Amino acid sequence: MIEGKGVVKQFDGFAALDGATLTVPKGSVYGLVGPNGAGKSTLIRHLTGIFRQDAGEVLVDGEPVWENPALKARIAAIPDDWYYFLQASVRDMMRFYRGFYPRFSMERYEKLKEVFSIDEKKTIRRLSKGMQKQVAFWLALCCMPDYLILDEPVDGLDPVMRRQVWSLMMGDVSERGTTVLVSSHNLRELEDVCDHVGIMDRGKVLLERSLERLQDNMVKLQVVFPEGTEEVPPELPVLHASRVGRIYTLILRMGAEEAKRRMRQYNPLLVDAVPLSLEEIFIYEMGGADYAVKNIIL
Amino acid sequence: MRSKTLSSEAPAAAREKTPGGWFSGTLFRKNLSRFWPLWAVYAIIWAVLLPLMQYAGLRSVGDTPPIPAEQLADIIRDLKTMFLYGGLWMSVIFGALFAMAVFSYLTTARSVGLMHTLPIRREGLFLTNYLSGLFLLFTTHVVMILLTILVDGGTVAAAGGTLAAEYWKVIGIGFAVLTLLSLFFYSFAVFCAQFTGQILAVPVFYAILNVLVIGVDFLVRTFASLSLYGLDGGRGYSGWALWLSPAAYLGENLRVVSTWDTNYEKILRYDMDGLNAVWIYGAAGLVFAVLALLAYRRRRSESAGDTVSARWARPVFKYGVAVCCALGLGQGLYALLWSQYLDSATSSLTGVLGCMLVTGLIGYYAAEMLLKKSFRIFRSSWKGAALLAVCLLFFGVGTELDFFGVEARVPEAGQIESVTYQISAQNYIGGETEDPARIGQIREFHRTVVSKKKTQGNRARESRRSDSYETVYVTITYHLHSGSLFSRSYDLYYTDGELDAKSGAVGLLDQLCSDPSVQRDNAFGSLAVRTVTGGQYGYERPDGQNGQMTLDAKQAQAVYQALLEDMAAGRFNNNLTDAETFRSHEIQNDLELYLIAEDGDSQPRSTSRSISLNTNCTATFAALKELGIVTEERPLLTYAEYEAKYGDADEDAGKYYKDAPYAATTAESTAEYAAAN
Numbered sequence: 001m002i003e004g005k006g007v008v009k010q011f012d013g014f015a016a017l018d019g020a021t022l023t024v025p026k027g028s029v030y031g032l033v034g035p036n037g038a039g040k041s042t043l044i045r046h047l048t049g050i051f052r053q054d055a056g057e058v059l060v061d062g063e064p065v066w067e068n069p070a071l072k073a074r075i076a077a078i079p080d081d082w083y084y085f086l087q088a089s090v091r092d093m094m095r096f097y098r099g100f101y102p103r104f105s106m107e108r109y110e111k112l113k114e115v116f117s118i119d120e121k122k123t124i125r126r127l128s129k130g131m132q133k134q135v136a137f138w139l140a141l142c143c144m145p146d147y148l149i150l151d152e153p154v155d156g157l158d159p160v161m162r163r164q165v166w167s168l169m170m171g172d173v174s175e176r177g178t179t180v181l182v183s184s185h186n187l188r189e190l191e192d193v194c195d196h197v198g199i200m201d202r203g204k205v206l207l208e209r210s211l212e213r214l215q216d217n218m219v220k221l222q223v224v225f226p227e228g229t230e231e232v233p234p235e236l237p238v239l240h241a242s243r244v245g246r247i248y249t250l251i252l253r254m255g256a257e258e259a260k261r262r263m264r265q266y267n268p269l270l271v272d273a274v275p276l277s278l279e280e281i282f283i284y285e286m287g288g289a290d291y292a293v294k295n296i297i298l
Numbered sequence: 299m300r301s302k303t304l305s306s307e308a309p310a311a312a313r314e315k316t317p318g319g320w321f322s323g324t325l326f327r328k329n330l331s332r333f334w335p336l337w338a339v340y341a342i343i344w345a346v347l348l349p350l351m352q353y354a355g356l357r358s359v360g361d362t363p364p365i366p367a368e369q370l371a372d373i374i375r376d377l378k379t380m381f382l383y384g385g386l387w388m389s390v391i392f393g394a395l396f397a398m399a400v401f402s403y404l405t406t407a408r409s410v411g412l413m414h415t416l417p418i419r420r421e422g423l424f425l426t427n428y429l430s431g432l433f434l435l436f437t438t439h440v441v442m443i444l445l446t447i448l449v450d451g452g453t454v455a456a457a458g459g460t461l462a463a464e465y466w467k468v469i470g471i472g473f474a475v476l477t478l479l480s481l482f483f484y485s486f487a488v489f490c491a492q493f494t495g496q497i498l499a500v501p502v503f504y505a506i507l508n509v510l511v512i513g514v515d516f517l518v519r520t521f522a523s524l525s526l527y528g529l530d531g532g533r534g535y536s537g538w539a540l541w542l543s544p545a546a547y548l549g550e551n552l553r554v555v556s557t558w559d560t561n562y563e564k565i566l567r568y569d570m571d572g573l574n575a576v577w578i579y580g581a582a583g584l585v586f587a588v589l590a591l592l593a594y595r596r597r598r599s600e601s602a603g604d605t606v607s608a609r610w611a612r613p614v615f616k617y618g619v620a621v622c623c624a625l626g627l628g629q630g631l632y633a634l635l636w637s638q639y640l641d642s643a644t645s646s647l648t649g650v651l652g653c654m655l656v657t658g659l660i661g662y663y664a665a666e667m668l669l670k671k672s673f674r675i676f677r678s679s680w681k682g683a684a685l686l687a688v689c690l691l692f693f694g695v696g697t698e699l700d701f702f703g704v705e706a707r708v709p710e711a712g713q714i715e716s717v718t719y720q721i722s723a724q725n726y727i728g729g730e731t732e733d734p735a736r737i738g739q740i741r742e743f744h745r746t747v748v749s750k751k752k753t754q755g756n757r758a759r760e761s762r763r764s765d766s767y768e769t770v771y772v773t774i775t776y777h778l779h780s781g782s783l784f785s786r787s788y789d790l791y792y793t794d795g796e797l798d799a800k801s802g803a804v805g806l807l808d809q810l811c812s813d814p815s816v817q818r819d820n821a822f823g824s825l826a827v828r829t830v831t832g833g834q835y836g837y838e839r840p841d842g843q844n845g846q847m848t849l850d851a852k853q854a855q856a857v858y859q860a861l862l863e864d865m866a867a868g869r870f871n872n873n874l875t876d877a878e879t880f881r882s883h884e885i886q887n888d889l890e891l892y893l894i895a896e897d898g899d900s901q902p903r904s905t906s907r908s909i910s911l912n913t914n915c916t917a918t919f920a921a922l923k924e925l926g927i928v929t930e931e932r933p934l935l936t937y938a939e940y941e942a943k944y945g946d947a948d949e950d951a952g953k954y955y956k957d958a959p960y961a962a963t964t965a966e967s968t969a970e971y972a973a974a975n
Contacts, residue, residue, distance in 0.1 A: 051600060099324020
């Protein structure tokens, strides 16, 4: 289990992390989402032992990550901008990783060579950005990690390779119980793979729960009120409302059944509950944190 | 979608190694493979400096067949030179380059991210990187010395004996010198690298810190010379300041010293001098390595890209840059604008402080821009600028008012090992003394001068407008038992009447110039003359051409004895006087004596001394006449007589102070001179 407890990190007086608390259950695929500058990458750098927190705790399996080589040997990380030595080929970097990660699997390396189809003798800097990302995955997966921490991992990968990479990771999750923490802005993609989600903003984790519970806690209703009702009843806890013709689309912070039950007292002509996508949940949750999409006419 | 790779199993946990020790072989090998080009450049330069130059020397064809002993002596000399000079400057340059290479990953967020994600402790990363740089340096030394031995081996075997033994000794010492010098400079550069996140800032910090202390010491002294009476910025240095400036200290003290035979015809041996400092700096290298490790442990990964990575060092950097700019550029600007007012008596405190404030604030804001990586820093940093301005004003005014008693300080007699003095008026008298009585005389003069600061200041300003005063320039340097130097310089403005006041500053100085031992030291310094081997007497022939007469050993010895007699009578003082009197008493003829003499601990050697005579030197005149050296054809002439006879004799003689009437010589002595001619 990955835990961050009240993590604080300041850069020249600016609190990049302001008491961030998150819990990533063992064996889960946890999506960390948030607007730009929310502190996701900073938090990830704490989880991988690069940064040392000013306050709070960063634990993996109950042990602090900072200066804990035995623990870090079980964590593989792919940052948004993966570093390789200037003259290094894939094979050179493989040797480097193999020297540090005791569980590095050459057998897996050889098998993944067929998956990624990259000339391992070629200098990495001569590869395209997407191929460099593939190399990062190739090596990270060969480390046989218990924890895989990824920051914007599939940026630059083509759709086929994205699916391939997610497939490899999901395989590790199901077969080896690998815990995956992934930060991304591609919420549609996260929705397909994550079972837990944490939403960050301004250095804090605003909420975190399983995707199922997250979707259960918010509903989108399409409602047609009877003649004479021109406004949405003000006593309803509506996060967002829009109207097309006579059809109202309402976002409410409650379960679908509860929303339908409360709506019935207004005798609607039509009530239909539609599940929200992760992207919609993110948008409406962040709307509560003053991060709504603003209608600006230029 | 399931992948076929999912069936891959991790190696059994039982076979897993525990990572994170104090050393990573993988990283070590990676460093060697990454930085071999730098190693190659270092090795090639050393290959040229050692084995290839040795080989070229041995292969050079001469007129006669080579003699192994002579060849080996040359080899030993060249090795000593290369080990010291080459070793020093190669270590200074490549120490920094290797440190920059192996710790370059600290300067970008990407690379520091990779390295600090790896399952290894910070100590392990540091030690592995540190040792890989050291390994590249040391292996080069081992390989190059082995190649040198290979080249020299035949000659060493052929020469044999004590020379061969010395060769092996030099090889051993040379290896130790290279190892320790590179250890120090590499460790120092590694230490510097821990305090910045910019790769190019490493050599800048390293170069500045190598000479920072002596540089600041110099700038403070220069500033003090502008505002404190008696301080001369250009003279001397603090011993501790040089020690704290490694490259400067070693550059100054590490040298090959040659010892000549008594006749200065052949060099007997070459010695490597200053090796004690190498051992000390080598030990300091280890200390810097430990300090660098401690700094690395505390270093924040997010400081990659920062000019100064340690938070506590940022204000040090900011105010340090500001103060250095104020002292260096400020004084430079003042000198540019008011170059005629560069001494404590005439300098303008307002002008100096104004320049220092302007340049100090420029340095302050430049440092702030570097730290914040932004040009928009003025609004947020004005408080620091105000603090700097107040501190500079306080420092400037405090120095001007001598809050710390620097002007009035005269070292205690017990602190003084020796004193060097220089008295320049119409003539020059200088020397060094360890004699407590003479040191006492000098200290008394020094105290008297200090007490007359205000009067002297007024006279200095007056003399800018009129020629009311005679001037004598005096420099006193106390060599203290602590090893440091304490130096003061004074321009004394005086009237002729003050020479008679024996307790006045100029009176005390005149007494010092009349002291027989001072006159002897001025002529022969610390030389212990064994014998006088000859000499030369220069005169004007009746046709106006220069004539030279060679003195044989017997004549020269007789002249030398007569000179000693005149010195014992204190007749060589023709210094604190007016120009006219000086020219009418100072002899323009050249008199040079060749001596065999000892200087300090050295062996007797041949040397020569030129003697300036004046009309008081009656014993010498008598001897010169008696020996037939001075005749009507070869007369002794004063500058005044020469001018009367031939026109302007020497524009330099007595040109400085022409107007003050002072009759230092007696009518009696002038009459003796006339009789001698």
